[in-house]
Amino acid sequence: MLSLFQxxxxxxxxxxxxWLVVIIPLGLLIFVVFPEIQDKYEDYASRKATHEAKxxxxxxxxxxxxxxxxxxxxxxKLETQVRVHGIVLTKERFLGLKLGGMFVVFIxxxxxxxxxGIWLNRKKNAAQNRQITFHYEDPSSxxxxxxxxxxAISSGGSNFLSERLKKTSRGFTIVSSSKMKFMAWGFFxxxxxxxxxGLVEWMQTKGDIGFMDIGKLFFTSGGPxxxxxxxxxxxxxxxxxxxxxxxxMVVDAKKRSFQEAYAxxxxxxxxxxxxxxxxxxxxxxxxxxxxxxxxLLNHGDKDxxxxxxxxxxxxxxxxxxxxxxx
Numbered sequence: 001m002l003s004l005f006q007x008x009x010x011x012x013x014x015x016x017x018x019w020l021v022v023i024i025p026l027g028l029l030i031f032v033v034f035p036e037i038q039d040k041y042e043d044y045a046s047r048k049a050t051h052e053a054k055x056x057x058x059x060x061x062x063x064x065x066x067x068x069x070x071x072x073x074x075x076x077k078l079e080t081q082v083r084v085h086g087i088v089l090t091k092e093r094f095l096g097l098k099l100g101g102m103f104v105v106f107i108x109x110x111x112x113x114x115x116x117g118i119w120l121n122r123k124k125n126a127a128q129n130r131q132i133t134f135h136y137e138d139p140s141s142x143x144x145x146x147x148x149x150x151x152a153i154s155s156g157g158s159n160f161l162s163e164r165l166k167k168t169s170r171g172f173t174i175v176s177s178s179k180m181k182f183m184a185w186g187f188f189x190x191x192x193x194x195x196x197x198g199l200v201e202w203m204q205t206k207g208d209i210g211f212m213d214i215g216k217l218f219f220t221s222g223g224p225x226x227x228x229x230x231x232x233x234x235x236x237x238x239x240x241x242x243x244x245x246x247x248x249m250v251v252d253a254k255k256r257s258f259q260e261a262y263a264x265x266x267x268x269x270x271x272x273x274x275x276x277x278x279x280x281x282x283x284x285x286x287x288x289x290x291x292x293x294x295x296l297l298n299h300g301d302k303d304x305x306x307x308x309x310x311x312x313x314x315x316x317x318x319x320x321x322x323x324x325x326x
Contacts, residue, residue: 106190198222
């Protein structure tokens with residue numbers, strides 16, 4: 001018996017680990033980061049006002065018709081101070097703009113990931129979700145079932161919902177979750193923010209910029225983040241398409257007939273981690289009539305994976321072979 005999206009008792013405390021993950025960084029931002037930013041800005045504003053006052057004094061001395069020796073010495077001193085302090089203040093201003101833009105992107109990325117996680121959990125635990133009885137087939141009673149491997153296709157996998165089955169006007173598609181999309185666009189926007197402000201800083205401080213200069217700036221500032229983000233954005237596209245009326249699916253970049261689908265295989269695997277020790281995640285694989293295995297889903301949310309498994313099994317009209325996923 002398979003329980004899909006089984007309701008969690010509502011008597012649990014509302015303050016769970018998810019909220020703690022938000023409260024801790026939020027407290028650091030409010031009580032540590034924001035006061036530090038305010039102090040830095042006030043110091044910058046004070047030094048900028050002093051710099052502007054020296055510029056005014058320098059202009060007045062330069063306009064003297066017959067400056068004295070003392071005035072000439074003061075002019076030389078102020079010219080050096082104004083030039084050096086101007087360069088320093090300009091660098092600090094653009095650094096602040098870069099960090100500020102990155103902070104906004106982080107709010108967008110992590111805020112979006114957190115809110116999408118809340119929405120998915122509420123959807124999973126909604127009261128209207130129903131329980132169904134689902135029977136798995138025994139692979140040992142089938143020739144292909146006896147021959148296929150039960151080793152995971154992919155050695156890696158996420159410990160959260162990273163992809164899901166989505167209904168479309170023509171059938172179904174497997175797409176990345178909103179959390180993955182926020183992460184991908186976050187990487188790209190962090191790099192874009194750093195590169196654009198670096199480009200503006202160059203043009204304001206050095207003037208014209210050539211092709212080689214742009215390339216150097218790109219790969220020494222936000223360019224690598226932009227490339228990683230672009231790769232992730234492209235990777236978060238649709239993984240598979242299922243066209244119900246035409247009985248055609250596009251899986252693993254290959255068009256196949258529904259008749260080629262023989263069974264679904266669901267299995268559990270352990271992904272080793274560097275510091276946390278690792279975690280369990282789950283694979284849903286399509287088994288073709290030739291015994292080929294093709295991965296459809298690979299993530300750590302068992303409830304969503306099993307729910308999508310039932311849906312795919314129904315419209316493909318194939319059995320499911322399960323080993324160890326309960």
